[in-house]
Amino acid sequence: MNKSKIAYISFDTVPAPKGAAIHIEAFSVALAAAFSHIHLLTVSPTTDLIDSVQIHAQVMQTMLPALGENLIQRILYFRRILRVWLQGKQFDTIHIRSIYEGLVIAINKNLYCDKLIFEVNGLPSIELKYRYPAIVDDQELLHKLYSQEQICFSVADLIVTPSAVTAKYLQQQRNIPADKIRVIPNGVDLEVFTYRLTENANDLPLQMLYFGTLSPWQGVSLAIEALGLINRDFPAYLTVIGQAREYQIKALTQLALKLGIADKLTILEPMSQKDLVTKIHASDMILSPLTANDRNLVQGCCPLKILEGMATGTPVIASDLPVVQELGEDGVHFLLVKPGSAKAIKDAALRLHHEKELATQLAVNARQRIENYYTWQQAGDALVKAYQELGIKRSITV
Template identity: 80%
Template structure:
């Protein structure tokens, strides 16, 4: 049997403009730099198996198809191919991100690896109902998801999560020992998300607001549009929404804007590259991150990349006052926090920044400094490598 050092396996498409793909690229690069050649296994964007070698010279990426008419079919298809790919291979460590790829490995851990690392960013038993609302009434499916998560959590030698809220949930609710959990927050590529204080003349309205990220319901994009309607009662403002969404989600947002009389003030764009996104950020007066007070954000936890990336750029951020956000900075110092679920609170915060330009500038300055000190991919990578070394994975002597 062929023993290799590390396999990083994820039921995600990489590269892609989504936060998950950005995270996977950053972590796979740092693992390769520290430990030598690694295998990265992800989902193919086509019906074909693809070998890809552009993320890092020492990252050997294989993309397996995940075909099917729904998520369950795609997961089962991917798992079948994953078993074939794993045949005859064994690793010092395998790094997983979900039950979709992880269950196969967790159930056969001794066969496939010495150490199993489970990176918990989200759990289907909590998140899936937001994507498929009918799931909320399917107790049998939710129980099965919960059970499969527990199998992976129990089998893992190390659990990595980006949020203290998630760590608390895993310990208190899922009974995972704290010494098995490492909190490693997300990071920002400072070379891409460059710092530039706004040069826009605020006298020249309309105000330019920006939301970027997925359009999932827990992100609160509808609140941003409701705030857009309220703000336009006082002065002209535009909102640009950039992110991955289904057709019905975009339709619902545009219908809401039409109902509120701000259809012409809303622009919805598909995901774009990070470099293109930075241009939009620098041309905006404020970034909105109106996360909802849902179990996904309050109980499971998260580490919103949109907030970190916005903080790095010189454009002030307005976000919901949730613990997952308070972990990242201080209200009134690094960003403005507002009551979750309140479009009026967002409007009031926007007006405050409009009327207190010195505050807006100071928030942007402080936020960039905080990102530079605490939230870079370099810092996250160093923490990940240290966690691997604690498991006994030795750094490569040839890198």
């Protein structure tokens, strides 16, 4: 049996215009730089298996198909193909991101690897109901998801998570020892998310931006409601950029029509980071109206859109939640507003419009904070350190 160094396995499509894909690529590159050859295993964007594609130096990617009419079918299909791919392979370390790919490995850890690292960004037992509301009443399924998560927690040698809120939940609600958890926040590529201060004349309409997924916990509808309120006092436009299902776009469009601001709202599909930064630099402010629910308050997250926005010179307005508070200080690095309040978003937006010096200072401070604490280089270094603390040795370079 051949034994390789590290496999990074995720039930995600990479590359893709999503925070998860950006995160996975950044961590893969960091691991490869420290530990040499990395196997990156992700979901194929087609119905075919795509094998051994070199995407970065020392990173070889294999993409396994995940076929099916719904998420459950796709997961089960991916797991079957994953078992086949794993046959005859053993790794020093396997790094997983969810139970979807991780359960197969966790229940046969000794067969596949010496060390198992579980990177917890989201937990299906908490957040899947926001994507599929009908499962709220399916207690059997929720219990099964919870149990599979517990299996992965118990078998993992190290748990990595991007938020202190998530770490607290894992310790207090899932009984995971604190010394088994490492908090490693998300980062920003400062060469991509370049800095340029926005300049908006007092008599021009406000240009506001939201980017990210249009999932219910993101609060995009609140941004649209705030747009309606702002337009009562001052002309404003909102551009929404992100991945969404047809019904989500329809609901947001209908809300804008109801509020009489359909001509003020533009919804765009995901775009390259380069094009996204151009949109950010053309905006006066970025909105991140996260909602106060268990996905954000209990499970936790590290909102990449907020970090990326903070890097660009465009001030950020975000919900006053613990997951945001750990990224910076209200009135210093961004403006925080009452969760669920469109009026609070409106008041903050008009404040930034009228108080130009405040908007500029927030942008300056935010960029400095990102440079000091939230780059992918720093996140990668922290991940490598966590691996080393687990006894995984760096590759020796000559």
